[in-house]
Amino acid sequence: MKHIATAFTAIRRSPYQAIAATLILSITFFVAYTFSLFLYSSEQILQYFETKPQITAFFRLDTTEDVVQQLALAMKTKTYVSNVTIISKEKALEIYRDDNKEDPLLLELVTADILPASIEVQGKDAGALSKIKTDLQKAAGVDEVVFQEDVIEGLQKWTKSLRYIGLTSVSILGFTSFMIIVIISGMKVAIKKRAIHIMRLLGATKWYVEAPFISEGILYGILGSSLGWGISYVGLLYMTPWLNDFLGPVPLLPFQPELLAIQFGVGTGVAIVLGALASSFAVQRMMRKA
Numbered sequence: 001m002k003h004i005a006t007a008f009t010a011i012r013r014s015p016y017q018a019i020a021a022t023l024i025l026s027i028t029f030f031v032a033y034t035f036s037l038f039l040y041s042s043e044q045i046l047q048y049f050e051t052k053p054q055i056t057a058f059f060r061l062d063t064t065e066d067v068v069q070q071l072a073l074a075m076k077t078k079t080y081v082s083n084v085t086i087i088s089k090e091k092a093l094e095i096y097r098d099d100n101k102e103d104p105l106l107l108e109l110v111t112a113d114i115l116p117a118s119i120e121v122q123g124k125d126a127g128a129l130s131k132i133k134t135d136l137q138k139a140a141g142v143d144e145v146v147f148q149e150d151v152i153e154g155l156q157k158w159t160k161s162l163r164y165i166g167l168t169s170v171s172i173l174g175f176t177s178f179m180i181i182v183i184i185s186g187m188k189v190a191i192k193k194r195a196i197h198i199m200r201l202l203g204a205t206k207w208y209v210e211a212p213f214i215s216e217g218i219l220y221g222i223l224g225s226s227l228g229w230g231i232s233y234v235g236l237l238y239m240t241p242w243l244n245d246f247l248g249p250v251p252l253l254p255f256q257p258e259l260l261a262i263q264f265g266v267g268t269g270v271a272i273v274l275g276a277l278a279s280s281f282a283v284q285r286m287m288r289k290a
Contacts, residue, residue, distance in 0.1 A: 017184045018220070024180050025224020025275075026231070028173040029267055033232040035166035036263055037255070042162065055123075055132050055147045058116045063141035065117070071139050072119050078135070080128035085120040092117065116143065174274065181220060181278035182285075185213050189283050210283045217279030221271030229264045 092115040
């Protein structure tokens, strides 16, 4: 407690340095918290869309209903298949009429006889989609298999690119925060160099000398993490209605309180370690020069 009180005193005596360190840490952890939520969200969205695409197999016009039923039953037995839906010729006609109900001319030209029956198959994960496609292409009576593979690949590339961008940004800001704390702590150690030298001559241990500076770095970390998390949380609350409209049926928001609590706990732990290491590095470096 004595070292923490000393750290608070040092912060009060140099408020501008404390504000600078807290601000850069706040920015760093705001970006880190926002990126972590975005990373979690993108993974959830990708997982949602990976299982939603339906691989559709269209049958030849002369294919009987028994063949369609047999293939549907065979696909349901696959461990990597989550759902199979049969679209009969009559059902296909209903869908066609619903899609073109504003154009009577198109409705008059189409009957159930000229529309193919089909089955729509959903996989349990992204890895199952290629297997399903292969199974359907080999099946009897299948004329064409339609699978929007490029959509899934696009989502995966988009998520991977944003993950790299976010990690790079957080790493750069984290290094910047580390160096700023090192500089601020180094300046304070330099100012107290004579007093530190006297304490060392009187038998003070390294920990006794370093503890107030390390405590100050830890306080910077806690303040920066708390401010960064608070800003990101307020921003999330403000953006939630718009995000819900944008995401539509994707069941993502609101985030579970446990997730946000874990995020804050982990982030604050990292901030404490960052502040402590930076201050310790600065103190040891200046003491070696003394």
